Amino acid sequence: MTELEPNSPLPQVVPSDFIREIVQQDIASGRRQRIVTRFPPEPNGYLHIGHAKSICLNFGIAMETGGVCHLRMDDTNPTKEEVEYVDSILADVRWVTSGWADSVLGLKRVGETPTSAAHGLDFQIARTTASDGTPLEPFFASDYFDAIHAFAQQLIRLGKAYVCDLTPEQTEQYRGSPDRPGQNSPYRNRSVDENLDLFSQMRDGKFRDSACTLRAKIDMSSPNIWMRDPVIYRIRHAEHHHTGNRWCIYPMYDFAHCLSDYIEGITHSICTLEFEVHRPLYDWILSTLQLPRPLPHQYEFARLNLGYTVMSKRKLLQLVQEKIVTGWDDPRLPTISGIRRRGVPAASLRTFAQEIGVTKYNGLTDLSVFEFAVRSELNRTAARRMGVLHPVRVILTNIPAGEVLWVDAINNPEDPNSGTRRIPFSREILIEQEDFQENPPPKYFRLRPGGDVRLKYACIIHCDEVVKNTTGQVVEVRCTADLESRSGGANAGRKVKGTIHWVSAEHALSAEVRLYDRLFTVAEPDRGDGDFRQYLNPDSLKIIEGWVEPSLREAHPGDRFQFERVGYFAIDVRDSRSDKLVFNRTISLKDGWAKESARSP
RNA sequence: UGCCCGAUGGUGUAACGGUAGCACAGCAGACUCUGGAUCUGUUUGUCAUGGUUCAAAUCCAUGUCGGGCAGCCA
Numbered sequence: 307m308t309e310l311e312p313n314s315p316l317p318q319v320v321p322s323d324f325i326r327e328i329v330q331q332d333i334a335s336g337r338r339q340r341i342v343t344r345f346p347p348e349p350n351g352y353l354h355i356g357h358a359k360s361i362c363l364n365f366g367i368a369m370e371t372g373g374v375c376h377l378r379m380d381d382t383n384p385t386k387e388e389v390e391y392v393d394s395i396l397a398d399v400r401w402v403t404s405g406w407a408d409s410v411l412g413l414k415r416v417g418e419t420p421t422s423a424a425h426g427l428d429f430q431i432a433r434t435t436a437s438d439g440t441p442l443e444p445f446f447a448s449d450y451f452d453a454i455h456a457f458a459q460q461l462i463r464l465g466k467a468y469v470c471d472l473t474p475e476q477t478e479q480y481r482g483s484p485d486r487p488g489q490n491s492p493y494r495n496r497s498v499d500e501n502l503d504l505f506s507q508m509r510d511g512k513f514r515d516s517a518c519t520l521r522a523k524i525d526m527s528s529p530n531i532w533m534r535d536p537v538i539y540r541i542r543h544a545e546h547h548h549t550g551n552r553w554c555i556y557p558m559y560d561f562a563h564c565l566s567d568y569i570e571g572i573t574h575s576i577c578t579l580e581f582e583v584h585r586p587l588y589d590w591i592l593s594t595l596q597l598p599r600p601l602p603h604q605y606e607f608a609r610l611n612l613g614y615t616v617m618s619k620r621k622l623l624q625l626v627q628e629k630i631v632t633g634w635d636d637p638r639l640p641t642i643s644g645i646r647r648r649g650v651p652a653a654s655l656r657t658f659a660q661e662i663g664v665t666k667y668n669g670l671t672d673l674s675v676f677e678f679a680v681r682s683e684l685n686r687t688a689a690r691r692m693g694v695l696h697p698v699r700v701i702l703t704n705i706p707a708g709e710v711l712w713v714d715a716i717n718n719p720e721d722p723n724s725g726t727r728r729i730p731f732s733r734e735i736l737i738e739q740e741d742f743q744e745n746p747p748p749k750y751f752r753l754r755p756g757g758d759v760r761l762k763y764a765c766i767i768h769c770d771e772v773v774k775n776t777t778g779q780v781v782e783v784r785c786t787a788d789l790e791s792r793s794g795g796a797n798a799g800r801k802v803k804g805t806i807h808w809v810s811a812e813h814a815l816s817a818e819v820r821l822y823d824r825l826f827t828v829a830e831p832d833r834g835d836g837d838f839r840q841y842l843n844p845d846s847l848k849i850i851e852g853w854v855e856p857s858l859r860e861a862h863p864g865d866r867f868q869f870e871r872v873g874y875f876a877i878d879v880r881d882s883r884s885d886k887l888v889f890n891r892t893i894s895l896k897d898g899w900a901k902e903s904a905r906s907p
Numbered sequence: 908u909g910c911c912c913g914a915u916g917g918u919g920u921a922a923c924g925g926u927a928g929c930a931c932a933g934c935a936g937a938c939u940c941u942g943g944a945u946c947u948g949u950u951u952g953u954c955a956u957g958g959u960u961c962a963a964a965u966c967c968a969u970g971u972c973g974g975g976c977a978g979c980c981a
Contacts (some may be wrong), residue, residue: 537934667914685943871941
């Protein structure tokens with residue numbers, strides 16, 4: 307089970323965008339009393355950060371207006387959908403909304419469905435709370451199959467739908483093309499009775515897959531392709547993850563979605579830009595069925611494009627199936643489960659969504675915006691620890707072997723309530739290879755021969771001697787510790803330019819550290835015709851053995867830390883064990899020195 | 908060459924006929940027992956051309972560029 311996030315203590319600025327303005331107008335004008343939105347993923351893959359944007363929008367509007375947002379599985383295609391995806395989607399939505407919008411997460415009692423057309427065509431199903439202890443589950447479009455089927459029959463009775471025997475290929479030909487009108491199907495003028503009869507034969511399994519379809523009767527010469535007698539029901543002799551073998555005909559997205567919205571009493575049906583051309587059909591279905599108003603309305607916004615990654619479900623599935631990554635929750639993936647495993651807090655996803663805004667402009671968001679949201683949240687909340695990733699041994703010659711000096715370290719300078727901890731300090735320590743240079747460049751102010759540096763929370767040391775092996779590699783640095791410069795000591799105020807992190811060699815814990823980098827080498831790997839896999843970053847994962855301070859022995863899977871001066875790391879929830887810690891690098895710290903040193907090579 | 912949508916610094920967004928602002932990135936500096944964080948300063952922008960108006964990023968027209976639409980996918 308996914309661990310949920312604590313409440314975010316920071317007050318949130320109420321965001322504003324063109325959709326929220328419409329919602330506010332609808333409330334102000336009295337057109338809507340209570341806002342009901344929905345988040346309607348198809349359970350055919352895992353959710354990604356683009357979905358997080360949509361979740362933040364839909365649940366955010368519900369939060370801000372005192373409404374509710376239904377989580378609904380848009381499951382009308384049995385051949386692509388699986389329960390594994392249903393479960394992961396629920397877990398991901400709970401995680402993103404936890405500590406923030408849990409109170410407006412719309413679920414329903416397990417097994418509850420609309421009571422079908424027995425009540426006429428005007429009925430609605432609403433979200434319930436778990437107050438009586440009944441287990442809850444998401445809404446499912448497939449729970450409305452009876453109702454949707456009744457609506458289809460009604461459409462036939464109104465003379466607005468017909469059963470068509472054209473083959474898939476013929477249907478395509480008859481549809482015409484964007485700049486050429488289509489032509490009427492020869493089956494377009496079947497009588498109501500014949501259509502009703504054929505449709506019931508379809509439902510009863512009298513026909514093979516694709517033998518015929520139910521189509522809306524609209525206008526084959528419409529400039530909008532989706533109004534050219536769109537298919538609204540097709541035959542699929544396939545087992546459905548939620549309805550089993552009860553059905554062999556399934557409604558198409560366009561027919562099921564608007565009606566699902568209607569059945570749930572959705573007020574604002576928010577989707578991405580590619581559905582813009584479907585909106586006339588959405589409206590046509592609801593108004594042709596003469597359903598009581600107010601009807602739900604569809605609004606569209608631009609989906610998220612983020613640099614150096616891919617977002618399409620197809621490509622993500624490909625990366626998983628071809629084992630280019632380790633699974634849907636690989637920390638390099640932009641999936642919500644990957645992002646979570648990597649150590650990104652849910653609050654970062656929310657502030658990110660707020661920063662990028664909601665518009666109809668199809669742009670490419672710079673990765674740095676996301677990275678900033680991650681760093682700023684982690685800076686506030688992550689406990690500081692010390693860890694050395696690429697060690698070099700330092701001997702403090704004036705400290706006797708076997709002596710252990712304990713020093714106090716601040717857990718989080720950004721959080722006064724986080725307290726302190728004790729760290730062992732002794733004769734042999736490990737420091738970062740980068741923090742010692744025999745021939746340092748200008749402006750380098752860490753350890754050098756004959757130079758001084760402060761060991762964070764311990765004392766200032768002076769480098770006396772460098773020991774190398776036969777290949778000239780530095781294997782040991784011998785230093786003298788100024789023990790009076792320890793915190794609280796006589797020389798505590800002594801200033802040196804550099805401060806570095808360290809661990810006591812004898813006490814440090816060995817840990818596996820997984821260093822993640824962007825999955826692709828170019829900002830838009832799926833741009834152009836080529837295979838996006840050619841841009842895979844061969845260095846997207848480096849696994850090393852690092853050394854961390856002993857207090858980490860008590861840490862738990864999922865805990866997030868800042869290794870001082872290095873970056874943010876989370877204990878892997880899948881592979882870490884108490885006797886062999888595994889850390890995922892969430893993100894590195896900003897490195898001002900890297901920038902400085904790159905300037906004058 | 909049909910229909911729909913869009914265009915504001917490097918990137919993302921605000922300004923709803925009246926001083927083009929914010930965030931990220933960048934640059935410069937201050938501070939620092941994290942070259943982190945923080946703080947200060949700062950470079951860069953209304954797609955083009957006409958029109959309406961005292962006044963246009965905003966309204967209108969035309970053009971340019973970008974995106975979407977021809978699944979019995981969603």
